[in-house]
Amino acid sequence: MTQPLRLGIAGLGTVGVGVIRMVQRHGEMLATRAGRPISISAVSARNRDKDRGVDLSGYAWEDNAADLAARDDVDLVVELIGGIEGSARETVEAAIAHGKDVVTANKALLAIHGHDLATKAEAAGLALRFEAAVAGGIPCVKALTEGLAGNKIERVMGVMNGTCNYILTRMESAGLPYETVFAEANDLGYLEADPTLDVGGIDAGHKLALLAAAAFGIRVDFDAVRLEGIERVTIDDITHAADMGFAIKLLGVAQLTGRGLDMRMSPCLVPLASPLGQLHGATNMVVFEGDAVGQIVLRGAGAGEGPTASAVMGDIVDIARGLRLPVFGVPADQLRAETRANTGAPSPYYLRMDILDKPGALAKIAACLGEAGISIDRMRQYDHADTNAPVLIVTHKAGRTELDAAIEAMARTGVLASEPVAFRIEQIGE
């Protein structure tokens, strides 16, 4: 049997401990699969004294995670600290500088510094892999960059923040308002310390930016993701949508249009009968559409110790087996800096607003759409107890620019009692 692959593990939280447990439990199986033993030489975290429920006595300890990179007994640095800057970034930089391969689960780091780090890693002939950073246990980066390598990818979609999907499906099943379910999720420890990362779509946006880079051979460009959180989704929206055969999901969509790259992470209506519409709870789903393969759907746990460690280990085994791919599937110096589409492809929209209960109010709203060239598919006015009437409109295909113009015009009519909410209806075959 050849030389072992010796790991240095930076970060001993949920994921780090998961990876250690896997090495300890499945050493023999991993060696058979990888063709060589996978061993741990050293670990690092902030607090050396914390009981982490795993035996660390066989591993050296580094107070400074970046020092793992300098060790002669470490071949591969596994970065599981997290965060865009600070120790995580330093550790990855140090690993590359010392000629060590890197595996990370850190979407935030790569969404911001991915192009720079990929360029450096490739220049040094090193692997930098990040399967766990996107949709947890689902081997979607691999599917995209390897299994589907024969396809021109046409669209990438994903429900990639389990917490948001949990909140939306729990609102639906329990009939509870957003605020209540948000508080529940918080009590259950489902939310990040800064919940905007979850409900604001930032975390999922990071993942989308990474997938889009791999899908389209472009530079990671998180700033190009149009972000919209789930805070404005109401239980009524969910009910109305369901009445019309749709579910509301925090959906990431990346697509190359004639006018450039369109990436958005926003609440969207998807057909209830589609796999995305059927996705309940914290489960993640990624959908790829390729010119040859058609639609490929991948579903699984997007977070948690086991699933995330599984993805990290997949990358480690690849490296142990000698696989050496460009970080985003094509060499970093060949990734295009794609122009950002300033508007997405036209699509139908769902609009919800309250209007004042005045004669002609509805006609004024309809006129704003008409003047922007947007035709109405369905329109409903709901019973109401007070002086504001909830109105729901489904448009035919419209450009976002035209829609925004119509919404601005609506504001000037003086009949709106609330700012209109507009959710895209993402068109998905069958």
Next chain:
Amino acid sequence: MTQPLRLGIAGLGTVGVGVIRMVQRHGEMLATRAGRPISISAVSARNRDKDRGVDLSGYAWEDNAADLAARDDVDLVVELIGGIEGSARETVEAAIAHGKDVVTANKALLAIHGHDLATKAEAAGLALRFEAAVAGGIPCVKALTEGLAGNKIERVMGVMNGTCNYILTRMESAGLPYETVFAEANDLGYLEADPTLDVGGIDAGHKLALLAAAAFGIRVDFDAVRLEGIERVTIDDITHAADMGFAIKLLGVAQLTGRGLDMRMSPCLVPLASPLGQLHGATNMVVFEGDAVGQIVLRGAGAGEGPTASAVMGDIVDIARGLRLPVFGVPADQLRAETRANTGAPSPYYLRMDILDKPGALAKIAACLGEAGISIDRMRQYDHADTNAPVLIVTHKAGRTELDAAIEAMARTGVLASEPVAFRIEQIGE
């Protein structure tokens, strides 16, 4: 740019032409992704004069597919002829003998000769890859042997014959009997020349045997797959199952039990709300359950020019990139020859039979189950016009051996008007 990877393509049918189109259409993209050009040197099929809708003028022609292997300008032989013996097998053997890597879409060949061919290919240091052989465009072999390499796989399930799933879902949606839909499918050209390959579960059984080998590190053992076709599924079964919250699928299940390997391809009831239960039409689905990752579901087209060529090309790009894995994920000489479980893990069963309309008949049937130690969960007798009464029973968990004993005992009661049909209810989390 380094040396091109030069293909010899054996077989110019649906898949072969698909691969050629992909190389012609996406040459530049493939070169960027693979890190080197992918070119075609020579092709082979039976009929040189057939118009195949693609320009073959740039490629040398071989009358005998196996001769592709001997060509100096071929690095990799792509076997897309099909069949267990004959030209397909000869071509793959010749390729290995001449030191050429192989990519094939041929599940029948590998289900029977896979262990032998893998042993030979690995001894020669060659790649032999077969992503397209299992579930068409879904990169499931890759997910299993690479992405999920950190997991002890606990169960593999799959709906992997699109034609059978088409028949079953069409029976359901159109309320048509099996024979009618079978004839329809035949007219549409969905069935193999020998339809038993499809509806008898053989084709899907081949795929299951391959997946199980990769999942559990065992030798491919197609003979160990207990096969049961969909011929006995009636429209009433489908309706009854739906009433109880189940769909009927031709489901492959492979699982290591305490008593050895259990592999079956048979009509099963699965929860309607599960991804498997929601799978309509000819689409395929593969489900992996791993100890760390939990449940991973992959869904996509299982056949057709584009999807199958996509999988073939994924393998080709891997080889172009230098990936060299054991054929089934672990070296062939380390694959275990697993004992076959002579019975699967206990599960609930759905039973349907006609009994004679005599007093005490139902009690006799129930007694047979009781004596075999099987308890009844639900039992229904349907209205009937003639002297035979259709009866439907759902059991609690039962062993297949006990169930078969009960069914034999039923036959001896003299109250059966038809042989009982028994379908397993596969237990699937959420």
